[in-house]
Amino acid sequence: MAGPSDNGGWSSEGGSADDLPDLPEEWGVIVIPDDLSELDDEVEAIRAELRLTDESTRWSRFANRPAMRRVRRIASTGLRAPVLIISMAVLVTVASLFASAWPGPPRQPATQRTAATAEARSTVLPALELVGTDGQTVPLNGRLPAVILFVEKCDCATLVSDTVAAVRPEIAVLTVAGSAAAATAAGTPPTGATPQAQGKYVRSLHDPAGNVRDQLGLPALTQTDDTAAILLVDKSGHIAIKVDRTKSVDSIRHHLARI
Structure with a gap:
């Protein structure tokens, strides 16, 4: 049988008194302080990280639903047409202003060349x-x-x-x-x-x-x-x-x- 260890009765060879597996080695040595208030900073950081991860995940799942994807496509198409119309109207207006202000060749008066003018x-x-x-x-x-x-x-x-x-x-x-x-x-x-x-x-x-x-x-x-x-x-x-x-x-x- 494995003997007691410094980890509160856990065996250093991967076993425990209650036949539970030992903690992963990559976690390192876990020290539990006598005053748990010393872990407040770590707790708040973990909670904040969990909140951000949870909100991002919920929004992503909501936005990636098929119905929401259709809504986004419809909204994108609906906005594209007015923007195109407004852009064309602005271009036509600017072109007409340039055409009216641009000096053209002098117009010759139309005369009828007949025997009696x-x-x-x-x-x-x-x-x-x-x-x-x-x-x-x-x-x-x-x-x-x-x-x-x-x-x-x-x-x-x-x-x-x-x-x-x-x-x-x-x-x-x-x-x-x-x-x-x-x-x-x-x-x-x-x-x-x-x-x-x-x-x-x-x-x-x-x-x-x-x-x-x-x-x-x-x-x-x-x-x-x-x-x-x-x-x-x-x-x-x-x-x-x-x-x-x-x-x-x-x-x-x-x-x-x-x-």
Whole structure:
């Protein structure tokens, strides 16, 4: 039989009086103090360690349940979509701000290249004085609204007659030529301020100085030019439409309602 040992009756050869196994050797020598309060620090440390281990384990088990994994996946998907939408909205807004602030190439005004190009004007017809066929000085803006035809080199009898027929009675028709003889050749009657047929007002004027085109910004005549220039002037004296070259009233017919 094994004899008693220094470990409170435990055998040093692995047995005990009650046939219980001895403590593991790696534990070393265990000393139990007489006053157990001396172990308070060790007890508190072990309790804290057990609490942390126990809480971590319980939370891990709860979080790893299948239902909680599905909830995490749903929450992750639900958050991802709004974040993506907000990010796209921010990117589009920033891109539109850059696009609006970025200087682009200058835009060229769209113009219709036709035989008779009509252009809108906002300038006021100047008070130019021309000469009537009766020798009297006549202000160009003396009778408004008006259609003014410049027929210096144009055989425009048809254009003048068609224009007179197309205008309303309150719209005057003025023709401007380089001389009195040229005005008569252009197809306008050599009259003064006499009202014409159908209650229309037609007057023939001529430009002895030959500079009225320059003052009104009209293109200069060429040697072979046989077209007329036309100005449509409203009742307030503003040039509404300018036609540089034409031989047909169709180039202004749809603009007559503007004056």
